[in-house]
Amino acid sequence: MRNTRSVGTVETRYLDLPAPLPLDSGRELRGVRVAYETYGTLAPARDNVILVCHALSGDAHAAGIAATAPAESTRDGFAAAGSPKGIGWWDGMIGPGKAFDTDRFFVVSTNLLGGCRGTTGPSSADPATGRPYGKDFPVLTVADMVRCERAFLDVLGIERLAAVAGGSLGGMQALQWAVDYPDQVNTIVVIASTHGLQPQGVAWNAIAREAIMRDPDWQGGDYYGTGRSPDAGMGVARMIGHVTYLSAPALAGKFGRRLQSGGDIRYTLSEPEFEVESYLQHQAGSFVRRFDANTYLHLSRALTYFDLSREHGSLQAAAEQIRARTLLIAFSSDWLYPPAASEEIEEALRKAGKPVEYHLIEAPYGHDCFLLEEARQTPIVREFLNGSRA
């Protein structure tokens, strides 16, 4: 049975970093603002903090019901079914008695650097000009995002983390935390993620970015205030992403080859004929309304760059840096972030003598399992987090 206890109504808050943020590229960002939410209560010893990191299309609103519900939910696609309006993207995992148990932990969720939902990103005003960064926004890495999260937690007075957790790009951030701040992270929870995206994933991301950048309304990235934005290209990018997040059997099970008309084909190029075509159009339309194209480009680029082997010479060398206990969860049908990568991380950690636990969950939905298979992740995560306090 689904645990229906909720953290209740939440409001996203904002915090301005006191100092410029240095970036891997050699540039720095001034006046960085971070959007965040917290759930649960910070222990007096400040030793019960879990940082939750979102994936490409998420935001700070991970749990509960948004006080001001946006028109388009981050909980879309297959995950939208039966979800109340304004619900957080990982509400099934965060709350009283849930995987990330707010009766015990103080869960912090931020919108990541480069985002478009409150944290400084390409659509934010550049303090140097007062105008949106647009094409001048610096190219980011996952390490930059983590550095921003570190600086943000400094302001909150939180030094150590009981856990860093996330799926997909969120899992990359958790790994980066463990490598970059080994003394400040007790455990990491890395779900449906990888130490370096496989070349096919690099290709999908490149194609999605091409779809956006080839849209003339992208205007080289400086589309803010022009009355035009690359919605057409963004829609294509989202459709590509959506299909890669799901498995072929999941699409077959949900839509089959059913026609929109119910009856026969209508001999049309421009109208959706199949239900699956109509579904993708709908997903693209709602995503375009809630997400900024330049943010998509930057996050997509950062997640393809992420590569612990390149950064440290080898995956083994990266694993040697880690001191956190590691939980890895992968899903059998996830062909975008296949289980093999989690198994490679597990092996490197074991070889380095580090504590690691790996679970392969047999589930049919593909990469989106990390958002959908909450019931099956819950006992694994709860058990693992026992004893994770500093």
Add this chain to the structure above:
Amino acid sequence: MRNTRSVGTVETRYLDLPAPLPLDSGRELRGVRVAYETYGTLAPARDNVILVCHALSGDAHAAGIAATAPAESTRDGFAAAGSPKGIGWWDGMIGPGKAFDTDRFFVVSTNLLGGCRGTTGPSSADPATGRPYGKDFPVLTVADMVRCERAFLDVLGIERLAAVAGGSLGGMQALQWAVDYPDQVNTIVVIASTHGLQPQGVAWNAIAREAIMRDPDWQGGDYYGTGRSPDAGMGVARMIGHVTYLSAPALAGKFGRRLQSGGDIRYTLSEPEFEVESYLQHQAGSFVRRFDANTYLHLSRALTYFDLSREHGSLQAAAEQIRARTLLIAFSSDWLYPPAASEEIEEALRKAGKPVEYHLIEAPYGHDCFLLEEARQTPIVREFLNGSRA
């Protein structure tokens, strides 16, 4: 060892159909021209004809070296490696002593209806107006393509076919032939194909078409003579196609995560950073130069429409129509046209008491195996075609 005997230099020829071609949509096409090539010698009894049907991006030039080699070869992607300029897209399969043995068979290859390489398609002049059809070109089905091939062979005085063969969309045509003209086809060779594309494949095709139709230079399909064409969208469509034609391990094996720079990342959004990104850009560029966007739209639509179950009430009912001996070949790594579909066809034919042979080839390249794994298909096809003469 690769069989290097060749049919030699060939010239594409053209033939005009004497009568209007009726279409499934209720419309008809007048003045249809068919581009074709032939290899080998027609037996006096006209009983040694094999019709070879191409897939989405092919043309009539299936074997030998083109007398006038086009700037961009249809043999691209992984198949381009080591191929001489102007070589036919299935040259490894068609020729003296090859799978489709021109010492024994008269092999006929046409550019399919709706094409852009000599056969009437959206870029052809509409006899009613003298201008290119553009958006007025009728939406086609695989059955329409087969009807066109039938009409073309009538002009050549060929009634019965020893075999109809093709991969992917070409295999759909072979199946359609066997169902629509059961008395005129002795055998069909259906490679890496299906009786109805899986929903994920429908989705990929829909996204590729969206990429083209959302390009403002598409102009609703009437871009001919405007000096602009939807190259940007077509490039994205081709990149999507290309990744779906290959397997993830094939991309990993060929490119890994190697960077273009050889050294470190360059922090760029707009330039290719990974070798696989650069490869896709190159493939997109050469495809755009040789292929018409409206043809892409029409062929993509037709192959998603193809559905023997919808057409006949069930796959079993369609199988009951077939009298040809059937050879099915599928490839283990083909995730776009997975082996399961071939197995369903085999089962339906067996249940109907029809002669059928199914081979699953373990090969790593994905859907493109039908163009790449020539050496392993050859003995299977040769053996099967023994006794296929009428």
